[in-house]
Amino acid sequence: MLHGRAALLLGPALALALACASAAVAKEIGCRSRFGPFIEGAAVDKAGNLHAVDFGRDRGAVGRVDGASGACAAAPAAAVPSAILNGLRVLPDGSLLAAVTDQKRVVRLQVGGRVTQFCADNAMVAPNDLAISPKTGFVYISGQAYNPDTKAGDGDVWLCRKAGAAAVRLAQLGRTNGIEVSADGKWLFVSEAFNKNNAPVSNVIWRYPIKGDGTLDAAGRGLTFDFSREGKGNIDVDGMRLDTQGHLYVTRNNGGEVVVMDPMVTNKVIRRIPLPFSSPSNLEFGGPQGRTLFVVGRCGVGTPWGTGSGCVEAVQVAAAGQYWSGLQQGLPRLQL
Numbered sequence: 001m002l003h004g005r006a007a008l009l010l011g012p013a014l015a016l017a018l019a020c021a022s023a024a025v026a027k028e029i030g031c032r033s034r035f036g037p038f039i040e041g042a043a044v045d046k047a048g049n050l051h052a053v054d055f056g057r058d059r060g061a062v063g064r065v066d067g068a069s070g071a072c073a074a075a076p077a078a079a080v081p082s083a084i085l086n087g088l089r090v091l092p093d094g095s096l097l098a099a100v101t102d103q104k105r106v107v108r109l110q111v112g113g114r115v116t117q118f119c120a121d122n123a124m125v126a127p128n129d130l131a132i133s134p135k136t137g138f139v140y141i142s143g144q145a146y147n148p149d150t151k152a153g154d155g156d157v158w159l160c161r162k163a164g165a166a167a168v169r170l171a172q173l174g175r176t177n178g179i180e181v182s183a184d185g186k187w188l189f190v191s192e193a194f195n196k197n198n199a200p201v202s203n204v205i206w207r208y209p210i211k212g213d214g215t216l217d218a219a220g221r222g223l224t225f226d227f228s229r230e231g232k233g234n235i236d237v238d239g240m241r242l243d244t245q246g247h248l249y250v251t252r253n254n255g256g257e258v259v260v261m262d263p264m265v266t267n268k269v270i271r272r273i274p275l276p277f278s279s280p281s282n283l284e285f286g287g288p289q290g291r292t293l294f295v296v297g298r299c300g301v302g303t304p305w306g307t308g309s310g311c312v313e314a315v316q317v318a319a320a321g322q323y324w325s326g327l328q329q330g331l332p333r334l335q336l
Helices: 004-010 012-019 322-328
Strands: 027-030 050-053 061-065 072-079 085-090 096-100 105-109 115-120 127-132 139-144 155-160 168-173 175-181 187-196 199-209 222-226 236-242 248-253 257-261 269-274 279-286 292-298 310-316
Touching: 050 085, 050 279, 050 292, 050 310, 061 085, 072 105, 096 127, 105 127, 115 155, 127 175, 139 187, 155 175, 155 187, 168 175, 168 187, 175 248, 187 236, 199 236, 222 257, 236 322, 248 279, 248 292, 257 279, 279 322
Parallel strands: 085 127, 175 236, 236 279
Antiparallel strands: 027 310, 050 061, 061 072, 085 096, 096 105, 105 115, 127 139, 139 155, 139 175, 155 168, 175 187, 187 199, 199 222, 236 248, 248 257, 257 269, 279 292, 292 310
């Protein structure tokens, strides 16, 4: 149970939800009627408020969930009309970076509604999720084409060093999805999946050394986790985020859990967090102290793709999120 100052900081609605949960089980905090089934792009601002796409069942719109009360509303930097947004990151000034999947670009959404292009390339497969180096402010982008039989090149990793600069393709892989950068800016973590006969058959997470210019050292690539070793290669990795202890939190879409692992040791699971829905799409740490893990995804168990509503779940964790912690220090610093 949460008591005293902790409960006051969380707010009554969110504190109640978390108090009813064990340390390893997430509980829904609300907003079910506000997001559609394509809820994605979990991102946090400096105050610990969660942002996600498909607000009002509009895939180009962003909603905000109050990190203390759990109340839902449109985000101040709210939408890209007639677009499909996916990955999000909130910048220190309150603006948003958003991966526009159907337009092969990343845009910046500013408070007041102004939309400007950050980077783009017609060779991008389909921008999916975003990670930003806390050290350089470089932006890394995953992408995937969901084809019946995956081949190398159906996924990619791109680098955007600053606004308006040419995007640089760093890798061509199978389907890439979750992506994250270590606190020291020296490692990039990215998932890779392969389909066969229109179903996933392989899901792994790689770690790449990052060179001084932001590119990847392909020869130094190491394996963080191979889900086939536990017979679960058919369950997709989706969003990934680091905490301040260096632990990587990974959503298992259609697996109904978040897996916490040591990303620098091969196949080392620290713990698993079961979820009350089967299709988590992304996650981020927020709340007033950065220790509320928010997980978003399609509500229900076995709900068909593209149907139903989007849910937001929360669980209290021991360490604050890496990105939330950086925001308190004015990081990341992008060249805008």
